[in-house]
Amino acid sequence: MVLSAVEIYDRAFDGGLRPDPLLTVSEWADVHRRLSGKAASEPGPWRTSRTPYLREIMDCLSPVSSVERVVVMKGAQIGISECGNNWIGYVIHHAPGPMLAVLPTVEMAKRNSKQRIDPLIEESEVLRERVQPARSRDAGNTVLAKEFPGGVLVMTGANSAVGLRSMPVRYLFLDEVDGYPGDLDGEGDPVALAEARTRTFARRKIFIVSTPTIKGASRIEREYLGTDQRRYFLPCPHCGHMQWLEFERLRWEKGQPDTAHYLCEGCEGRIHEHHKTRMLEQGEWRPTAEPEDANGKTAGFHVSSLIHAGQIPQLQKWRARIQ
Ligand SMILES: [Zn+2]
Numbered sequence: 001m002v003l004s005a006v007e008i009y010d011r012a013f014d015g016g017l018r019p020d021p022l023l024t025v026s027e028w029a030d031v032h033r034r035l036s037g038k039a040a041s042e043p044g045p046w047r048t049s050r051t052p053y054l055r056e057i058m059d060c061l062s063p064v065s066s067v068e069r070v071v072v073m074k075g076a077q078i079g080i081s082e083c084g085n086n087w088i089g090y091v092i093h094h095a096p097g098p099m100l101a102v103l104p105t106v107e108m109a110k111r112n113s114k115q116r117i118d119p120l121i122e123e124s125e126v127l128r129e130r131v132q133p134a135r136s137r138d139a140g141n142t143v144l145a146k147e148f149p150g151g152v153l154v155m156t157g158a159n160s161a162v163g164l165r166s167m168p169v170r171y172l173f174l175d176e177v178d179g180y181p182g183d184l185d186g187e188g189d190p191v192a193l194a195e196a197r198t199r200t201f202a203r204r205k206i207f208i209v210s211t212p213t214i215k216g217a218s219r220i221e222r223e224y225l226g227t228d229q230r231r232y233f234l235p236c237p238h239c240g241h242m243q244w245l246e247f248e249r250l251r252w253e254k255g256q257p258d259t260a261h262y263l264c265e266g267c268e269g270r271i272h273e274h275h276k277t278r279m280l281e282q283g284e285w286r287p288t289a290e291p292e293d294a295n296g297k298t299a300g301f302h303v304s305s306l307i308h309a310g311q312i313p314q315l316q317k318w319r320a321r322i323q
Helices: 005-014 025-032 052-060 081-094 106-122 190-196 219-225 273-281 312-322
Strands: 069-074 098-103 145-148 151-157 171-175 205-210 230-235 250-253 256-263 284-287 298-303
Touching (some): 098 106
Parallel strands (some): 098 171
């Protein structure tokens, strides 16, 4: 039997290059990830406990999970990309392999590389050791490609057919997919083009993230609707009823953002912003639909702006503006 280079690589990988296959992405981030003052509003060590709803998303990206496709439909201003960055750090350090990260345009990919990926590497010792500085020639490190032992991270834009066809990849990160073109120079859907790059890998991971733009014509909404549609259920602080938060149950006095609160669907009790930290800690993801793909390889998450701490007054202001 003749093996392709990719199959040989795959077998070598499965043969035991992983230092600790049981470590999850969230556990890795809690040990090794530092948020840079340049890129984060709250610099310092990453703490998954501050945003507990991100744990399961990151853990689906871990080798120990059998999930292959992780779909996240999210509200605006929610840092799901940081899950992707944690995953990138994990891959470089713990599960090396070829990885492709796609943003809507090549320009955005360049900007993201400088503003997010460089600080990700610089702020973590274990990553700094594995990726050579860009200034040294022949280091295999450019704005759009970061080599590391056992793999490479290539970044590109969904507007570049050449970039999407570049190489076979085990790991694929498709960020802000609602900003992708529908059809790329007559070659078809950029998501399908990019996903085709992962076909040769048995143990692949695909992470698809976006804020939906146009209802009914949203790529991420279509993706999410095909999944098990997980929602983050939170217990009411008064009656304990588990529920996921909906905009329709927000209330406030006109012109008084400080009065914003949420009405529990179980007891109609008022839930205030200060209740949320504890509710989030006690929250859990639950599927709300039968997935199209019944083999359990796809997980879909809806991360509403409402579960993000500190969002209720902001939402109130935002809604007041558009009304
Ligand atoms: Zn209640």
